[in-house]
Amino acid sequence: MSLTRHFSRGRDLARTAGDHAGDMFAPVTLIGRGLRSHADWAKGRWAATPKERRGPTVFLTAAALLGIALLPHGPLFALIALMASAAWVGREPKAAPAPAPDVADLKLTALYAALTPYLGGFDDAAPLYSLDGAYKTAFDSWQFDEEGRLTALELRYPPYFTDTEPGARARIEQVVQGKAGRAREYLFDWDEESNRLKIGALAPLATDIVAQPFVTAPGEIVLGFTDGLGSRRTIPVSQGGTTAQQPPVVWRTGARAAEPHLLALGAAGYGTSSLLRSIALQALPHGDLVVIDGAGTGEHACLVNRPGVHTVETSLHGALAALEWAAKETERRLTALNAARHHGVPAPADVTRPLWLLLDHPTELSELAHAEGRQDPQDLLEVPLRHGRAARVTVVIADDLEARDRISPSVRATTRARVLLGPAGPEVAQEALGVPLDIAPAAQTPAGRGYARLGAATPVRLQVPVTVDPLDDEAQAGHRDAVIALLPHRDTRTEAPVHPVRLSKEPSAGRPGPVW
Numbered sequence: 001m002s003l004t005r006h007f008s009r010g011r012d013l014a015r016t017a018g019d020h021a022g023d024m025f026a027p028v029t030l031i032g033r034g035l036r037s038h039a040d041w042a043k044g045r046w047a048a049t050p051k052e053r054r055g056p057t058v059f060l061t062a063a064a065l066l067g068i069a070l071l072p073h074g075p076l077f078a079l080i081a082l083m084a085s086a087a088w089v090g091r092e093p094k095a096a097p098a099p100a101p102d103v104a105d106l107k108l109t110a111l112y113a114a115l116t117p118y119l120g121g122f123d124d125a126a127p128l129y130s131l132d133g134a135y136k137t138a139f140d141s142w143q144f145d146e147e148g149r150l151t152a153l154e155l156r157y158p159p160y161f162t163d164t165e166p167g168a169r170a171r172i173e174q175v176v177q178g179k180a181g182r183a184r185e186y187l188f189d190w191d192e193e194s195n196r197l198k199i200g201a202l203a204p205l206a207t208d209i210v211a212q213p214f215v216t217a218p219g220e221i222v223l224g225f226t227d228g229l230g231s232r233r234t235i236p237v238s239q240g241g242t243t244a245q246q247p248p249v250v251w252r253t254g255a256r257a258a259e260p261h262l263l264a265l266g267a268a269g270y271g272t273s274s275l276l277r278s279i280a281l282q283a284l285p286h287g288d289l290v291v292i293d294g295a296g297t298g299e300h301a302c303l304v305n306r307p308g309v310h311t312v313e314t315s316l317h318g319a320l321a322a323l324e325w326a327a328k329e330t331e332r333r334l335t336a337l338n339a340a341r342h343h344g345v346p347a348p349a350d351v352t353r354p355l356w357l358l359l360d361h362p363t364e365l366s367e368l369a370h371a372e373g374r375q376d377p378q379d380l381l382e383v384p385l386r387h388g389r390a391a392r393v394t395v396v397i398a399d400d401l402e403a404r405d406r407i408s409p410s411v412r413a414t415t416r417a418r419v420l421l422g423p424a425g426p427e428v429a430q431e432a433l434g435v436p437l438d439i440a441p442a443a444q445t446p447a448g449r450g451y452a453r454l455g456a457a458t459p460v461r462l463q464v465p466v467t468v469d470p471l472d473d474e475a476q477a478g479h480r481d482a483v484i485a486l487l488p489h490r491d492t493r494t495e496a497p498v499h500p501v502r503l504s505k506e507p508s509a510g511r512p513g514p515v516w
């Protein structure tokens with residue numbers, strides 16, 4: 001017999017002996033494990049027993065043991081019971097529970113399945129998205145936060161997906177937001193050349209920036225604040241008791257402005273009037289205002305009688321008079337500017353001082369005018385809108401989203417700065433901003449929250465500074481005081497009732513001062 005065979009036989013014998021020994025000692029192992037578990041249990045109970053109850057516990061246990069010892073065959077029965085219970089407890093432990101499925105895996109699988117009907121090519125021989133496919137074939141990278149929420153995802157889509165159609169994009173964006181959670185906003189970055197889509201969850205914007213003097217150049221209006229993607233600069237703002245650097249959305253007005261007029265549309269109660277108030281407060285130090293409050297709710301009464309505020313009109317009659325004056329004033333300024341240019345002299349100050357026409361809910365007045373058979377106030381905006389840039393006249397129109405169809409075509413065509421506030425579907429957002437919005441809004445939107453688009457630029461997120469009506473008793477005192485501090489003279493908040501305002505028929509030769 002060779003040496004190798006001896007070795008292998010020896011190994012087999014040793015293994016068999018080991019197996020037999022294992023079988024023989026199995027009950028002992030079982031009882032030992034059970035006794036260990038009993039000891040652990042007893043230690044645990046002892047540790048959990050309050051100190052004052054330990055003495056009585058020891059006494060009762062000793063009495064029970066003594067009782068058992070005195071019983072005929074008591075110790076034998078007790079020993080058998082202890083061994084039996086140890087053998088029961090020491091059985092093989094149950095199989096460990098299956099590890100919890102990975103949340104990321106579950107969510108991405110669900111998202112992949114939800115996208116398949118839209119991105120799957122059922123005639124495609126090797127589809128990226130298919131009913132029995134796996135998300136890893138189409139998703140390149142992803143990120144989740146500590147709470148297990150999707151924060152970033154990059155996916156590929158087939159070349160035949162119609163990524164140039166806003167409707168097709170909107171469907172994908174809705175599916176992604178539905179699966180990733182509607183509590184947050186998502187930015188969709190479509191790379192049409194390489195058929196890739198990058199999705200990023202956006203952090204909420206600060207909602208505690210209150211009206212204050214902003215560090216800007218004359219003619220620059222801070223519409224609100226955005227995120228790092230929406231603005232290349234930051235300005236210092238006082239926020240929550242400290243000074244913070246925040247990226248502003250700045251609208252440049254004036255003779256060289258690319259977007260000389262602004263149209264802000266918003267869902268009811270989402271802050272278009274507050275935006276108008278914020279613009280008025282920033283415009284007042286350098287210009288004059290004509291304010292038309294078409295809703296007639298008196299939300300701009302705090303501007304009445306302020307230096308630089310030409311008039312605040314709430315009636316159709318007053319609005320028509322003010323806008324007729326504004327149209328003539330625009331023409332007067334143009335004539336004066338042309339004459340100055342013709343003679344090679346600087347233009348007089350009264351034609352270069354900015355004039356602002358701020359119209360809140362003008363469509364309400366348009367309706368009234370149609371009913372009464374009078375001229376539509378929006379028609380009177382034609383001249384300021386067409387020639388406002390040269391004549392330093394800026395028009396700002398704020399209205400309800402529901403009234404967007406009643407905004408006149410010339411207002412739409414000439415207001416190249418756009419703001420949309422409050423919740424709006426993809427089609428409505430496109431109508432308001434002029435381009436599809438590649439951001440899916442969150443389900444809950446705070447007041448003053450929306451998007452701004454200046455000229456041909458991509459829309460950016462916007463949070464308008466808190467600019468409450470200082471005469472609104474329900475607004476926070478601190479917010480009201482912030483607005484009062486910006487009004488041209490100290491407000492007592494118990495001012496005399498609004499005086500009826502009457503405009504002069506002829507445009508003023510000099511600076512258009514108050515005419516009441």
Ligand SMILES: Nc1ncnc2c1ncn2[C@@H]1O[C@H](COP(=O)(O)OP(=O)(O)OP(=O)(O)O)[C@@H](O)[C@H]1O
Nearest residue numbers: 266268269270271272273274447448464465466468
């Ligand atoms: N930027 C903001 N931050 C915080 N609260 C705001 C903001 N803008 C508006 N609000 C609050 O929302 C409420 C409605 O504001 P506002 O009157 O400006 O909205 P609106 O869209 O003009 O409403 P309506 O369509 O009814 O005229 C007010 O209580 C106001 O204080």
